[in-house]
Amino acid sequence: MPAPIRLRELIRTIRTARTQAEEREMIQKECAAIRSSFREEDNTYRCRNVAKLLYMHMLGYPAHFGQLECLKLIASQKFTDKRIGYLGAMLLLDERQDVHLLMTNCIKNDLNHSTQYVQGLALCTLGCMGSSEMCRDLAGEVEKLLKTSNSYLRKKAALCAVHVIRKVPELMEMFLPATKNLLSEKNHGVLHTSVVLLTEMCERSPDMLAHFRKLVPQLVRILKNLIMSGYSPEHDVSGISDPFLQVRILRLLRILGKSDDDSSEAMNDILAQVATNTETSKNVGNAILYETVLTIMDIKSESGLRVLAINILGRFLLNNDKNIRYVALTSLLKTVQTDHNAVQRHRSTIVDCLKDLDVSIKRRAMELSFALVNGNNIRGMMKELLYFLDSCDPEFKADCASGVFLAAEKYAPSKRWHIDTIMRVLTTAGSYVRDDSVPNLIQLITNSVEMHAYTVQRLYKALLDDISQQPLVQVASWCIGEYGDLLVSGQCEEEEPIQVTEDEVLDVLEGLLVSNLSTPVTRGYALTAIMKLSTRFSSVNRIKKVVSIYGSSIDVELQQRAVEYNALFKKYDHMRPALLERMPIMEKTATNGPTEIVQTNGETEPSAVEPKHPPPVTQPANQANDLLDLLGGNDVVPVIQTTMPTKPASAGGELLDLLGDLSLSGIPPMTAYNKNGLKIDFTFERANPNPNIAVITIHASNSTEAEMTDFVFQAAVPKTFQLQLLSPSSNVVPALNQGTVTQVIRVLNPQKVSLSMLTYTHKGSPVQDLAEVNNFPPQSWQ
Amino acid sequence: IIWLIRFILIQNRAGKTRLAKWYMQFDDDEKQKLIEEVHAVVTVRDAKHTNFVEFRNFKIIYRRYAGLYFCICVDVTDNNLAYLEGIHNFVEVLNEYFHNVCELDLVFNFYKVYTVVDEMFLAGEIRETSQTKVLKQLLMLQSLE
Numbered sequence: 001m002p003a004p005i006r007l008r009e010l011i012r013t014i015r016t017a018r019t020q021a022e023e024r025e026m027i028q029k030e031c032a033a034i035r036s037s038f039r040e041e042d043n044t045y046r047c048r049n050v051a052k053l054l055y056m057h058m059l060g061y062p063a064h065f066g067q068l069e070c071l072k073l074i075a076s077q078k079f080t081d082k083r084i085g086y087l088g089a090m091l092l093l094d095e096r097q098d099v100h101l102l103m104t105n106c107i108k109n110d111l112n113h114s115t116q117y118v119q120g121l122a123l124c125t126l127g128c129m130g131s132s133e134m135c136r137d138l139a140g141e142v143e144k145l146l147k148t149s150n151s152y153l154r155k156k157a158a159l160c161a162v163h164v165i166r167k168v169p170e171l172m173e174m175f176l177p178a179t180k181n182l183l184s185e186k187n188h189g190v191l192h193t194s195v196v197l198l199t200e201m202c203e204r205s206p207d208m209l210a211h212f213r214k215l216v217p218q219l220v221r222i223l224k225n226l227i228m229s230g231y232s233p234e235h236d237v238s239g240i241s242d243p244f245l246q247v248r249i250l251r252l253l254r255i256l257g258k259s260d261d262d263s264s265e266a267m268n269d270i271l272a273q274v275a276t277n278t279e280t281s282k283n284v285g286n287a288i289l290y291e292t293v294l295t296i297m298d299i300k301s302e303s304g305l306r307v308l309a310i311n312i313l314g315r316f317l318l319n320n321d322k323n324i325r326y327v328a329l330t331s332l333l334k335t336v337q338t339d340h341n342a343v344q345r346h347r348s349t350i351v352d353c354l355k356d357l358d359v360s361i362k363r364r365a366m367e368l369s370f371a372l373v374n375g376n377n378i379r380g381m382m383k384e385l386l387y388f389l390d391s392c393d394p395e396f397k398a399d400c401a402s403g404v405f406l407a408a409e410k411y412a413p414s415k416r417w418h419i420d421t422i423m424r425v426l427t428t429a430g431s432y433v434r435d436d437s438v439p440n441l442i443q444l445i446t447n448s449v450e451m452h453a454y455t456v457q458r459l460y461k462a463l464l465d466d467i468s469q470q471p472l473v474q475v476a477s478w479c480i481g482e483y484g485d486l487l488v489s490g491q492c493e494e495e496e497p498i499q500v501t502e503d504e505v506l507d508v509l510e511g512l513l514v515s516n517l518s519t520p521v522t523r524g525y526a527l528t529a530i531m532k533l534s535t536r537f538s539s540v541n542r543i544k545k546v547v548s549i550y551g552s553s554i555d556v557e558l559q560q561r562a563v564e565y566n567a568l569f570k571k572y573d574h575m576r577p578a579l580l581e582r583m584p585i586m587e588k589t590a591t592n593g594p595t596e597i598v599q600t601n602g603e604t605e606p607s608a609v610e611p612k613h614p615p616p617v618t619q620p621a622n623q624a625n626d627l628l629d630l631l632g633g634n635d636v637v638p639v640i641q642t643t644m645p646t647k648p649a650s651a652g653g654e655l656l657d658l659l660g661d662l663s664l665s666g667i668p669p670m671t672a673y674n675k676n677g678l679k680i681d682f683t684f685e686r687a688n689p690n691p692n693i694a695v696i697t698i699h700a701s702n703s704t705e706a707e708m709t710d711f712v713f714q715a716a717v718p719k720t721f722q723l724q725l726l727s728p729s730s731n732v733v734p735a736l737n738q739g740t741v742t743q744v745i746r747v748l749n750p751q752k753v754s755l756s757m758l759t760y761t762h763k764g765s766p767v768q769d770l771a772e773v774n775n776f777p778p779q780s781w782q
Numbered sequence: 783i784i785w786l787i788r789f790i791l792i793q794n795r796a797g798k799t800r801l802a803k804w805y806m807q808f809d810d811d812e813k814q815k816l817i818e819e820v821h822a823v824v825t826v827r828d829a830k831h832t833n834f835v836e837f838r839n840f841k842i843i844y845r846r847y848a849g850l851y852f853c854i855c856v857d858v859t860d861n862n863l864a865y866l867e868g869i870h871n872f873v874e875v876l877n878e879y880f881h882n883v884c885e886l887d888l889v890f891n892f893y894k895v896y897t898v899v900d901e902m903f904l905a906g907e908i909r910e911t912s913q914t915k916v917l918k919q920l921l922m923l924q925s926l927e
Contacts, residue, residue: 127905163905287863
């Protein structure tokens with residue numbers, strides 16, 4: 001059998017293939033040759049064959065038949081064989097195949113080999129793909145190597161130990177004695193990997209964390225030496241000595257100093273020193289500064305240091321390098337809640353970043369800008385943000401619009417300014433605003449009584465220009481329906497009143513009805529608006545005609561409305577004026593509008609809550625949050641959600657509400673839980689005025705002989721909906737069904753599953769239970 | 783929080799993988815999918831974008847050198863700038879070791895590239911940062927062949 005071709009040859013040949021098919025053919029041919037060579041158990045060329053196989057694997061072709069051969073190579077005595085064998089093992093083998101366990105013995109021997117390079121190979125392989133079983137078997141060897149004097153091996157052993165700990169956390173204890181002297185090493189490489197090992201141990205186990213706190217002075221000293229020692233050519237990067245080590249030490253200090261006053265104090269000076277002395281002209285220095293800032297923000301640093309950190313971030317924002325600007329914005333976003341004033345100082349720079357070219361920088365700048373808006377800067381900020389809204393990409397418009405509405409609602413300096421701002425958003429980004437903003441805006445407009453004329457005039461003018469943006473059209477038609485009389489009488493005070501006749505107004509509204517651009521919802525608004533004008537305008541006949549035409553519309557909703565309005569004209573004409581009267585001012589019964597825009601890191605922060613519910617709502621929230629940590633909180637959200645819009649669902653709907661009460665409480669009660677004598681029933685009601693919220697009252701009763709004390713009921717729901725738990729009537733469920741404990745839960749759209757956890761003390765012993773409640777009656781969700 | 787490197791990839795503009803080092807368990811088809819996704823995400827970006835891109839629930843720090851993209855996938859909370867330095871360090875070592883490295887060097891000597899990676903990274907962490915030390919080790923290993 002001729003000698004198999006060399007690796008180089010193969011690579012060259014494959015590269016000459018002009019099509020995918022040709023390449024595949026060559027590969028198959030070679031694989032066949034390799035397979036027969038393997039079958040012959042040829043020792044001399046095994047290494048070459050496996051190398052070729054690995055190359056083909058890298059191109060994306062299957063190479064599993066080579067797995068056993070890799071093992072044979074590892075077992076060989078030659079270094080070249082071992083090397084390719086281990087590489088093959090790392091590329092081809094993985095934890096799920098039992099084959100890999102055969103490696104364990106080989107690795108064990110190699111860990112004790114006389115040549116350090118072989119030991120190194122073994123450590124490397126174990127560190128990269130060792131499974132938990134392998135780690136368990138070989139942890140002892142790794143630990144031994146951690147104590148050797150050979151620095152080359154110590155470095156590898158340290159990181160291998162990190163991998164072992166990640167796979168089998170229980171083995172952490174085993175490495176503890178070896179860590180004693182790790183930090184007194186002079187060798188930077190060993191120092192670096194030791195810090196990594198210590199970091200990993202501290203992260204995994206709070207005991208270790210407490211144990212290693214005593215290392216803080218030593219770490220501070222090492223860091224100091226690094227900065228002061230000047231030039232150290234081996235680890236120097238652009239004039240900074242071993243930046244990688246500095247970064248890792250800073251990170252370890254962060255973990256050690258978090259929530260510990262003494263450690264934090266011990267590191268205050270060095271942090272200030274690093275922050276002020278590091279060169280900032282290159283990325284390297286900035287990497288260190290960035291890590292320093294993160295550390296300062298996380299530990300209990302004194303306020304001067306925190307201000308220093310934020311100023312560093314502010315300087316980053318002015319840097320030409322967009323990477324650094326990005327990193328600064330991300331960090332500022334995290335700190336804006338806690339160090340609000342310090343971040344405010346950099347507001348203008350942040351606002352400038354809105355004009356950056358990179359999309360992720362723009363997004364962060366936008367979020368940060370919204371976080372910084374307050375009563376003082378609202379006018380200026382809004383100008384910038386509206387300008388941004390005009391020119392930004394569509395993906396931002398929805399969030400930006402919501403943000404503008406929220407900010408305007410909180411800080412509007414005057415009603416007119418507020419309405420102007422809303423108008424601006426509706427006309428520039430009207431199609432991107434969220435659905436719930438329409439009712440919010442309508443409510444806002446209703447409540448600004450003195451601005452009605454001005455508002456309706458502006459909206460009318462906007463409609464003349466453009467009827468494609470549905471939210472704008474909906475709000476406008478609602479307003480015209482309500483305040484059309486003000487429009488035609490030309491009563492506007494704020495600006496030059498326009499001259500418009502009733503017919504022109506009706507033309508516009510009828511135009512909406514027939515336009516292709518209008519959605520069915522919009523048409524509904526328009527029709528209702530026309531109807532309302534029948535009590536405000538004098539051209540009632542025209543309105544009657546329009547309404548009767550739509551009595552035979554194909555759209556069922558329109559048809560129903562038209563038929564009912566027709567009925568109003570014919571049989572109930574005496575009721576018409578009362579029904580179509582001006583809307584009263586709407587009460588806001590819950591907290592502000594939708595929660596703030598979600599920060600990109602996935603952290604949500606509740607907006608300022610002004611709860612109007614009497615019982616304290618925060619206490620169960622804290623307990624629930626702890627609970628959720630226990631549950632491992634994957635896709636559960638904190639139980640307390642601050643806000644739910646309570647505006648009526650649609651303007652047209654309100655009219656129908658007046659006409660006939662939609663009966664909402666016909667939802668049957670259900671038993672959610674019945675075990676060990678504890679029975680929990682749910683009864684349902686719809687919240688008033690928002691029908692989207694179900695108000696569930698839980699009734700807990702106890703049929704055993706002993707009472708249940710410390711009764712706590714908590715619920716968690718998946719991310720898609722929101723839940724608010726009010727305080728229970730009592731913590732004691734009396735025995736033998738003598739009474740019940742009630743508790744109210746408000747849920748937005750309860751659907752299929754929710755998780756509940758109950759804890760109580762029964763006959764002296766604590767009981768805890770977890771239950772899934774998924775038999776909600778269908779009427780409870782819309 | 784797990785601060786480990788999930789994987790290191792070197793790809794060319796056409797999408798061919800020149801190096802794929804995985805520090806976390808993935809199925810073969812998952813790996814393939816990841817490679818394709820990374821390539822798609824990274825090649826559409828140009829000079830006006832930052833060198834960081836959010837990817838699934840991690841992030842990728844990448845830099846383009848001539849026709850090759852060097853990508854490191856890390857946790858979202860990790861220090862971007864430090865890994866950028868790490869990539870540059872690695873590339874400088876490759877450059878030194880192969881004497882003005884070009885893509886073909888990485889192709890024909892792929893197993894040596896893995897050796898370089900293994901000298902500088904281990905278990906998903908940066909292991910050795912001193913270029914002189916790494917080069918010394920590499921030459922020693924080469925002499926054993």
